[in-house]
Every structure is written in structure tokens, then in C-alpha cells.
Amino acid sequence: MTSPALPAPAPAAVSTEAPGPDPLGPDPLGLLGLDVFGDGFVRDPYPWLDALRSDAPVHRDPVTGLWLVSRYVDIRRVLLDPAAYHPDNAQHSVVPLPVPVLRVLARAGFKLPPALANNGTDSHHGLRRVVTRFFNAQRVAAAVPVIERIADELLDAAQARLDATGSSDLFASYAQILPCRVLMELLGIDGVDPATLVRWSDASLELFWGRPDPERQLELAALVGEFHQWLTATVGDTEARPGSFVEALRRHELPDGRPLDVATAVGACFFVFIAGQSTTGQLIATTLHRALSEPGLWPRAAHETGLAEAWVEEVLRREPPVTTWRRVTARSVDLGGVALPAGAQLLLMLMGSGSDPEVFEEPERMCPYRANARHHLSFGVGRHRCPGASLARTEAAVALRAAARRLPDVRLTEADQEPPILGLLSFRAPLRVGVTR
Template sequence: MTLSRSENTRPAVGCPVAHGTADHHGYQPFRMDDPFPAYAELRREEPVMYDERIGYWVVTRWADVRAVFDDWETFSSDNAQAPVRERSAEATRIMKEGGFTAYSGLSARIPPDHTRIRALAQRALSPRRFKVLEPSIRENTRAALQRMLAAEDGAGDFLTDIAFDIPTVTILTLLGVDPAMVPTYKRWSDSRAAMTWGDLDEREQIPHAHNLVEYWAECQRLVTDAHRDGGDSLVADLVTAQDGGAEISDHEIASLCYSLLFAGHETTTTLISHAIRLLLSHPESWSALVADPSRVPGAIDEVLRYSGSIVAWRRRATKAATIGSVEVPEGANILLVMGSANRDEDVFARPAEFDISRDDARNHLSFGFGIHYCLGNMLAKLQARIVLEETIAAVPSLRLTPGADIRFAENLSFRVPTSVPVTWES
């Protein structure tokens, strides 16, 4: 990768991509209803663009996104969990006085700490644990479907009725938490997403700051309880490894909990919601899965390519470098738009088409690439597969509610539908 020197994170005077065009090619960083036309224009016109509204270099082509992910030394992940908008003085005070010291579990760490902690976490997230979890995931899915299908009007919201609880119960079970706490953890997770990747003003930050203090205290409690009680959970496994001489601190275990209790369900809830939304909006695809459920894994890869849960992730240049043909200065904040890369015409045939039979879907970058490749990817795909299999079996007549206007919450990195209204034949 070509390197160059520069003095600051702003574009150099005269740089052809210094501020983008007047309207940034229609790109709106936080708006997620339909960002794909703007992504396509950026790929064509300015695949590496500095956006002064957020202070990030926006990277939209597959090859460039992959290259940045793959070079962790030049492009550090240490800003991956930093708030997009600066925390207000009041929110900072609340969190400091509340003892909030949480740090990233893995995504914002760099080697050697990342290597050390990931090896231990990967050992704890073993195929054995997934195999043990599978029957309960299937049982929980069947029960949730029965509750939804009991509606007398033959209508429901797949997001809140099915996708909301299944991944949350799974990750709470994995970490040894009472599944009755689903609403509480969802509230905390909403606050984490808003405070880290949202566009909040000072007043809006205050309730979320209080929630994050509670969230971090709970993560620390889980570690304390595992030391005292042991048990069969990922937290207990890490504590046992620590007692056996593994180099991991209580704070690092709590930080892993802080990350997993968010990432372990939010993105999977969204993946399941996207899968149902897309398959039902393409009835021929839904019918194909009803006829042959063995095609479900391929369909999940296409959902991840076409509309992943995470559309953008962040990096920081540790030295001046070139991305594509554009020089970025040392210290530059970089936004890698996987949602655009996954529809790059240079990589995917007919990228704007949703096609569950395509043979190139697995080249998507929705789980990242390189040393930070998503640790929970197998668990996410397992849960999506089970939910689709059980839904196909229980209600093959499922349809999107006619005229439904599905919207998406505003966020820099996550594309989350606010509802997935469905109907079915009684």
C-alpha cells in the first residue's frame, strides 16, 4: 500500500475529493431508509470522499474496504467504539461518577491485546456451546411462532414477535443471565447504539448515559458472580481460564460481556428481520425456500450481502496512506461502507438484484475481514437458519402486510427496520 506524509486529518488544499460535491452525491450518513442509490453514485464518482459533516473519509468500493480491513497496522480499529458525536459535559459527568470504565471487548482492540483476548474468547465460543444452544433456540422459536400465530386477526410484527427475543434470550443464556431480563438488556443496548453511533444532542444523551452506567455495573456483576458461583456459561469459562493462569483481567472479561451482550443480539435481530422482509418482498424466493428448505443457508448469505445489519464500520489511519488512488493523512478517521461494497459491480454479478441462487454472495463483507472478522458469525447464521426453517414449516403462507411502509432508524453504522408487519392465512 502506497504511503505518504501529511500533517493533519483534514484533506489537503486542492485535493480533488476534499469536500465531495455540494450534495455529497445524495449521501446522508445517518439516514438508512434507502442509502443504496447514494452508495452507487459514490462508487462511480468519489469512492473515497471526505465528509466534513462527520469528519470521516467515506470508502465505498469493495476492494478498498477489504484492503483497509486487512491492514490493521496502517488502519487501526481503536476508534471503532468511539462516540460519533462528542459526549456532552453532563453525559460525561454521569458516566464518570457512575464508574463507567467499559472498553471494547475486541472490535476496538489491536494486537497484542486483541490477539490474546480473542484466542480466549474463541475457545469459549466453541462449537460445543453452539450445539448445546441449538435445541433451545429451536424450541424458543417454535414457542414464539405459536404465540404470534394465535393472533385472531392473522397479523403480527415479525420484528417484535419473533426476531426481538430469540437472539437476546440466546446470548443471555450463553452468558449466564436470566432470560427474564430481555427488556432491560434491550433498553441498555438501545442506549449503547444511540450513544456510540447515533446523532444525539446534549439533552438526548442524558438518559442514555444513565443506562450505560447500569449496563456496565451489570457486566461487572456477572464477572463477580462467576468467581463466586462458577457455572456453565461463557463468563464462567473465562473466569476458569483466568484462574488457570490465562492472561485476562476481570475488567477485560466484563468488557467482553459489554460487547457480546450488545453485538450478540442486536445484529442478529436485524439479520432475521431483514431475511423475512426481503424474502417476503420477493415472493418467488420465499416460495423457493418453502419448496426446498435446504436452500436457507444460501439465502442467508444473500441477505447479508444485499442488506447487512451493519452497513458501515470505522478505522483510523496510523500513518499517511493511500486508499484506492486517494491520499489520506495520518490520524484520518475512515468510514468503511460495507453496505456499498456488498453491491460493488466489480465484484458481484447484478449486485442490485436480490437473488438467493447467486454463487458469489459469500464474498460479502458484512462480517468484516481480517483479524477482526466477526467472532459470532456462526451463531448469528445458526439462529437465522433456525428461525427461517421453523417459520417456513409453521406458516408457509406468511406475507408482508399489504401497503406496509417499513422504515429504518437513523444511525451511522446499523440499518435497523423499525417493524416488519406480516399477515398469514388462518
């Protein structure tokens, strides 16, 4: 059974230890062992990504069986050639799901046919058009007051916790919840608690993109099953709010004129809900943490016109929440000088492409207003480029500016200078942004 994507952290998915050996030793891709789930890679992936890019830009990882593609030019080529590189595996589970887990999902009626990220068929364009109507420039601009209002409400609570206890975690109380509440308002979703949606979304990420142990897999599968059943009931509700995302899906017709089936509509909702809340929450968390870590940036972000937006763009380039994405070769191809057979499973190292020195000068430096900052591939490129890119950028910039204004005198707690890190195959972010005064 295959599944989709898009963090409730499991022990196997979280890195809290000190970094491992320097991967730039005498045999960085062999004797020392590259492990994309390992603590060393999760904590500091850049030396590994640099080594891959310079020494083995198309490298078969013996642990996962995936071909790691790390140069900007090769990743862009793959994303722009959907005929040769199919998206079919984009939402498959990273590790095979054992029979007990498959039974839990089957009892919940879980299935996700091609809809958006994993859809290479002719139905993709129409479904994508439905989604983009809810995230186009006009809607995002109109949503700014909504984002600001929700941010202020959440910051009221964070400020109260700071006053009462001396510290507050801006990840759990702010970065995670803000995009979920915004998404619910924009898509016309109600009748469910935001914290529940976050928990379902994060469980889906961990089950399909992580390497949890069997006991944890069963716990996650139960939550994913609940999520899928709620989505199915929501899509099938004949009383869907007029003008809502669900109502738009219910009215959508496939290329052959048939109405969109419930399973595909659920698959579209599954992807949009997870991408719109979990990955955006991860982006906000990284944006806040990096801003608090950069000397002098936090007070400037509160009032300097355009700085919050420029900072978000640099975070997306250097430390994006979506670190990798997958493709499968439709035929034999030559990529980066390596002959790949049909059916080769590729892992596009999006995070590494943003630090490619052939494209970005001094890539290790965070440089707001970098001239070519938006050339990064963190939202993809081509027909599968993230339809919610504009909303994610806007939410992260508003979140940074609002937090810097409301909490001008905060700093990271000593413990959260190096917080635990979400370390899934395609997702990475701090799991705490603890602040104090």
C-alpha cells in the same frame, strides 16, 4: 470519553418519510449533500453508495469528518492491514458526548478499555480465543435444537396474536427476542429479563452510533449506565456458573500472566452481548422482511433444503445489519489513489462493498445460491472478523425457516411494506415486520 458499540429508536435515528432527492443528480456528492443520517440515505442508500464507489471511492465527508471508503478492494485492504489501519476508534461515540451525559456515565463507573473490536494490542488474540470457543462450529451445531425450541415458543405467541387481533409484529416479538434468549443460554447468563438486555443493548447502540438530541442522550446514558453496572456486578460475581462465558473470562490470563482485569472483561461482555443480540436481531428482521417481500420465496423457505441459508447470505451481502465500520490510519498511507495522513478517521462502507459490480455480478438482484455470495465483507475479514458469524447465520436461517413453516399464509401489512428504518451510523434494519393474513 470514548465508548463502544453495538437499537431503541430515537426520532433522530428513525426514517419514516419519503425518500429525498435522487442523489444521482448533476452533483451527487456536493450540491445535493450526502448525509449518512439523512432520510434519503437511510431509506435508499444504494444510489449514494454507487456514486461514491464510482466517483469518489475515498471521500471525506465534511459533516462527520470521516473518510468514506466504498470499494470492495480498498475495504478488504484496510481490514487485512492492522499495522497501517488501527481499530482504536471502532467503538467511539459518533458525536461528542456533552458534559451532563459524561457525568451520568461517570457516576455509573462506565469505561471500556480495548477488549475486542477496538483492541489492536497483543491482548486481543487471547480474548478473541475465549470468545470463539463459545461460538465455534461444534457449539453452533449443538445449539440448533435450542434455537428451534426458542423460535417455536416465540412463534406460539405470534400465532396467538395473529388469531386474536389479525396481525403481529415479528420484529418486537420474534426477531429481537430470539437471539437474546439464545445468547443467554449459550453463555450461561441468567438473573436478568431478556427484554431488559435488549433495552440496554439498543440504548447503547443509539447513544454511541446515533445522533440523538441532548435530552434523549441523557435518557440513553442512564440505561447504558445500568447495563455497565450489571455487567460489572456479573463479571465480579465469585459464583459465576461453571463453564459460563463469565467464568471463562475470570480464568483468562493476559499475555504477561496477569489475570484479566474486570474493566476489560466488562468491555468484552459489552461487545459480545450487543453484537450477539442486537445486530443478530437486525439481521433476522431484514431476512424476514426481504423474504416476505420477494414473490414466492416465503413458502419455499419453509421446506426447500438450503434456501433459508442461501437467502441469509444474500441479505448479508446486499443489506447487512452492520453497514459500516471504522478504522484510523496509523501512518500516512495511499488508499484508492488518495493520500491520507496519519490519524485519518475511516468509515468502511461494508454495505456498499457487497454491491460492488467488480466483485458481484448484477449486485442489485437478490440471487440465492450466488456462487461467490460468501465473499462479502459483512462480518469483516482478518484478525477482527466477527467471531459470532456462524451463530448469526444459523440463527437467521432457523428463524426464517421456522416462521415460514409456522405462519405459511402470512403477508406484510400494508403499513409495513415500507417500515420505519433504524438509521444509525453503522446499523440499519426494519424496525417493524408487521404481518397479517
